[in-house]
Amino acid sequence: MLDSIKFKLEVVVPEVEIPKEKWTGRVREVKIGGKGRKEVVVGGATAMPFLDFEGEIPNPPRVAVEVRDDPSGFPPGLLSSWGDDVVNDVGSWAKKAAELGAEIITLRLTSAHPEGQNTGVEEAKSAVDKVLSAVDLPLMVIGPEIADKDNEILVPIADLAEGQRIVLGNCVENNYKTIAAACIAANHIAIAKTPLDINLAKQLNVQVSDIGVPLESILMDADMGALGYGIEYAISIDERLKLAALMGDSVTAVPIINHPGPETWRQKEAKVSEGVPESWGGYDERALYWEELSATSIIHSGADVVTLCHPKAVEYIKSMIAKLMGQ
Amino acid sequence: MALTGIQIYKLLPKTNCKECGYPTCMAFAMKLAAGQEDLSKCPYASDEAKEKLSAAAKPPMRAVTIVTNDHQLTTGAELVMYRHQKKFFNPAPLMVRVKDTASADDLNETVEEVGNYSVDRVGMTFTLDGFAVQNDSGDASTFASCVESVKSKTDMPLTLIATDPNSMSAALEKVGDSRPLIYAATKDNIDQMGQLAKKYSCPMVVKSSDGLDELAELSEKASGAGVEDIILDPGDRDLHNSLVSFTQVRRLALRKFEPFGYPIISFPGEGASSVEEEVNLAAQHIAKYANVIVMDSFSPAIAYNLLTLRLNVYTDPQAPIQLQSGIYQVGSPDEKSPLCITTNYALSYFAISGEVEATGRPSWILVVDTEGLSVLTAWSAGKFDADGIAAHIKQFDAADKVNHNSLILPGGVAILKGETEENLPDWKILVGPREAPGIGGYFRQNAQIWEG
Numbered sequence: 001m002l003d004s005i006k007f008k009l010e011v012v013v014p015e016v017e018i019p020k021e022k023w024t025g026r027v028r029e030v031k032i033g034g035k036g037r038k039e040v041v042v043g044g045a046t047a048m049p050f051l052d053f054e055g056e057i058p059n060p061p062r063v064a065v066e067v068r069d070d071p072s073g074f075p076p077g078l079l080s081s082w083g084d085d086v087v088n089d090v091g092s093w094a095k096k097a098a099e100l101g102a103e104i105i106t107l108r109l110t111s112a113h114p115e116g117q118n119t120g121v122e123e124a125k126s127a128v129d130k131v132l133s134a135v136d137l138p139l140m141v142i143g144p145e146i147a148d149k150d151n152e153i154l155v156p157i158a159d160l161a162e163g164q165r166i167v168l169g170n171c172v173e174n175n176y177k178t179i180a181a182a183c184i185a186a187n188h189i190a191i192a193k194t195p196l197d198i199n200l201a202k203q204l205n206v207q208v209s210d211i212g213v214p215l216e217s218i219l220m221d222a223d224m225g226a227l228g229y230g231i232e233y234a235i236s237i238d239e240r241l242k243l244a245a246l247m248g249d250s251v252t253a254v255p256i257i258n259h260p261g262p263e264t265w266r267q268k269e270a271k272v273s274e275g276v277p278e279s280w281g282g283y284d285e286r287a288l289y290w291e292e293l294s295a296t297s298i299i300h301s302g303a304d305v306v307t308l309c310h311p312k313a314v315e316y317i318k319s320m321i322a323k324l325m326g327q
Numbered sequence: 328m329a330l331t332g333i334q335i336y337k338l339l340p341k342t343n344c345k346e347c348g349y350p351t352c353m354a355f356a357m358k359l360a361a362g363q364e365d366l367s368k369c370p371y372a373s374d375e376a377k378e379k380l381s382a383a384a385k386p387p388m389r390a391v392t393i394v395t396n397d398h399q400l401t402t403g404a405e406l407v408m409y410r411h412q413k414k415f416f417n418p419a420p421l422m423v424r425v426k427d428t429a430s431a432d433d434l435n436e437t438v439e440e441v442g443n444y445s446v447d448r449v450g451m452t453f454t455l456d457g458f459a460v461q462n463d464s465g466d467a468s469t470f471a472s473c474v475e476s477v478k479s480k481t482d483m484p485l486t487l488i489a490t491d492p493n494s495m496s497a498a499l500e501k502v503g504d505s506r507p508l509i510y511a512a513t514k515d516n517i518d519q520m521g522q523l524a525k526k527y528s529c530p531m532v533v534k535s536s537d538g539l540d541e542l543a544e545l546s547e548k549a550s551g552a553g554v555e556d557i558i559l560d561p562g563d564r565d566l567h568n569s570l571v572s573f574t575q576v577r578r579l580a581l582r583k584f585e586p587f588g589y590p591i592i593s594f595p596g597e598g599a600s601s602v603e604e605e606v607n608l609a610a611q612h613i614a615k616y617a618n619v620i621v622m623d624s625f626s627p628a629i630a631y632n633l634l635t636l637r638l639n640v641y642t643d644p645q646a647p648i649q650l651q652s653g654i655y656q657v658g659s660p661d662e663k664s665p666l667c668i669t670t671n672y673a674l675s676y677f678a679i680s681g682e683v684e685a686t687g688r689p690s691w692i693l694v695v696d697t698e699g700l701s702v703l704t705a706w707s708a709g710k711f712d713a714d715g716i717a718a719h720i721k722q723f724d725a726a727d728k729v730n731h732n733s734l735i736l737p738g739g740v741a742i743l744k745g746e747t748e749e750n751l752p753d754w755k756i757l758v759g760p761r762e763a764p765g766i767g768g769y770f771r772q773n774a775q776i777w778e779g
């Protein structure tokens with residue numbers, strides 16, 4: 001009797017039932033590398049980022065590190081973090097990146113830019129060769145993002161790395177056929193890049209797969225601006241693309257790639273050390289956090305691969321990802 | 328969740344007596360669903376109907392306000408999981424923690440540095456939001472005098488952190504009319520803390536040390552005792568578990584699980600093994616569901632980064648950030664530097680300023696008010712035209728800034744060249760590239776204009 005009275009005086013504890021989203025979709029897994037090269041699998045999630053209580057996150061977001069064959073577009077503050085001897089040789093740069101924990105090397109062929117050194121196929125092939133022989137990591141190669149030039153240099157590179165499942169970019173709305181064909185012929189992976197528009201992203205995936213690139217060989221880059229430069233658009237577009245994939249929309253169920261590193265290092269906060277407001281804080285600290293926060297935000301929104309630039313950003317973001325995965 | 332007209336209709340008497348002023352119960356129900364009428368106009372509405380309607384009208388997450396003499400800091404009242412679904416409403420306050428064991432000098436310095444911190448971005452000024460004062464000494468009078476000392480130096484909102492209700496009580500004596508956030512009621516002290524919260528009309532955190540069941544229990548206890556303004560600390564600290572539990576709490580709040588219908592507080596420093604990790608955790612919490620964030624680390628660089636992220640995440644997706652119109656500088660331009668023109672849609676401006684920055688050539692950018700529309704959208708909506716451009720050139724005295732009198736129109740609106748020339752007979756109107764990335768090449772090809 002006494003017991004039951006006591007019980008009644010206790011607060012009635014509401015039962016907390018954790019609602020779980022019952023997603024039906026799964027992001028495709030894309031295998032990068034192979035044929036003697038390390039293989040990295042990206043994608044595969046059946047839940048929103050890191051919510052492993054209601055789905056599977058079989059692969060962590062992968063960290064790619066960007067190296068350039070013409071590093072002059074990067075600010076001195078970034079280049080000095082690698083060392084001058086390193087950044088003047090893409091092979092050494094890639095090697096150092098691998099030592100620091102890069103899982104993929106992103107080689108951006110900046111020297112081929114028509115407004116810059118305007119180098120040609122031979123230089124591009126030699127840069128790719130250097131990276132391929134310096135490291136056994138999977139490779140991503142991005143052209144100068146000028147349609148004709150991309151087509152000119154990426155096709156021979158596709159041949160050069162035949163079967164090694166490198167990632168080639170970028171396929172864009174009015175220029176995807178040549179690069180897509182090169183990917184089909186040599187079994188590579190295509191990046192489908194669209195400018196911050198979910199419908200265009202879906203449409204380009206359809207177009208690239210329609211001409212024969214399997215959806216298992218496409219990564220989508222819906223574009224992003226760095227922190228302070230429109231990152232909120234990218235946050236929402238990645239979230240919407242991932243939600244659509246989980247809801248079962250097959251054409252959006254491909255892994256997402258974003259480049260928070262290079263996006264950060266082209267902005268003033270990461271470039272300018274003097275003559276800026278004091279409230280911006282010390283340059284090194286500010287610039288590094290700018291890259292980290294750009295990466296952190298986009299990783300929490302659904303990015304499956306992120307390209308980073310600063311050695312310390314690689315270290316911190318990798319450690320963060322491991323912890324987010326519950327490791 | 329709002330009820331539909333049909334759902335409301337089922338709760339009405341269905342007699343169509345017209346006393347509410349509508350011909351049918353259905354017509355009245357539709358008005359109620361649209362939020363244009365009040366149920367009290369139906370004299371025959373059942374208690375069940377009243378209860379269900381008021382429950383449905385209650386927002387899923389309470390807005391909680393921390394009050395000082397001159398500040399009101401409101402947090403919570405969020406309605407969605409993802410910002411694209413509507414928007415995030417109340418930017419999570421960023422507070423900095425100080426401890427009552429710090430020396431008077433250190434305390435003064437931190438309060439001054441944090442209190443004076445402000446940074447400008449896109450024409451707005453941002454500051455941090457307050458302090459969390461912690462009773463690290465365990466001593467009530469030390470805590471009370473520390474709180475008093477902070478209070479005498481700043482009117483920013485406060486959180487008071489103590490486990491001992493005696494300490495909390497002593498500190499609350501010293502805060503005058505302001506209503507700081509009490510941290511925290513735990514299973515060991517909730518009765519006394521709850522009494523203090525009621526006595527001083529303060530918002531109060533309930534902190535779980537054992538998962539979400541305990542959190543719900545404490546929240547129910549607090550509201551049962553009459554504390555209305557509650558903030559939740561689910562207790563998880565690390566990157567993985569805080570993401571998971573904050574997500575679950577927000578989700579349950581939106582599904583109207585009442586014990587969780589309150590804002591969340593986070594302490595990124597407590598889950599981090601380095602300052603970098605604390606900053607990353609804070610970034611996670613800004614995006615994923617914290618409504619008050621207490622930082623242990625402060626530096627201008629950290630504050631600038633986090634405030635920028637918060638601005639971005641809390642931007643209304645339907646009303647993107649707009650810039651003030653005016654002439655902006657990239658680098659330190661002089662009278663020979665190029666003058667570009669764009670709209671006040673922040674993304675257009677950032678695209679152009681980023682590319683101009685990359686060219687290394689200092690420049691002027693004239694930002695025309697197009698109500699936040701991008702170049703082509705504004706042009707087709709008639710909000711970016713020759714008259715507007717000419718008016719801005721004059722309003723901001725562009726002719727005093729440059730001596731070459733040439734103006735670069737975005738390539739997408741080349742069509743405006745002729746008309747702009749008519750409006751600005753003293754100016755040479757150039758047509759720039761269609762896309763921002765073309766600016767580097769364009770500057771190089773036309774260098775003689777700015778060097779000659």
Ligand code: SF4
Binds near residue numbers: 342346351372
């Ligand atoms: S007063 Fe009530 S019962 Fe009468 S018509 Fe209106 S809603 Fe129906």
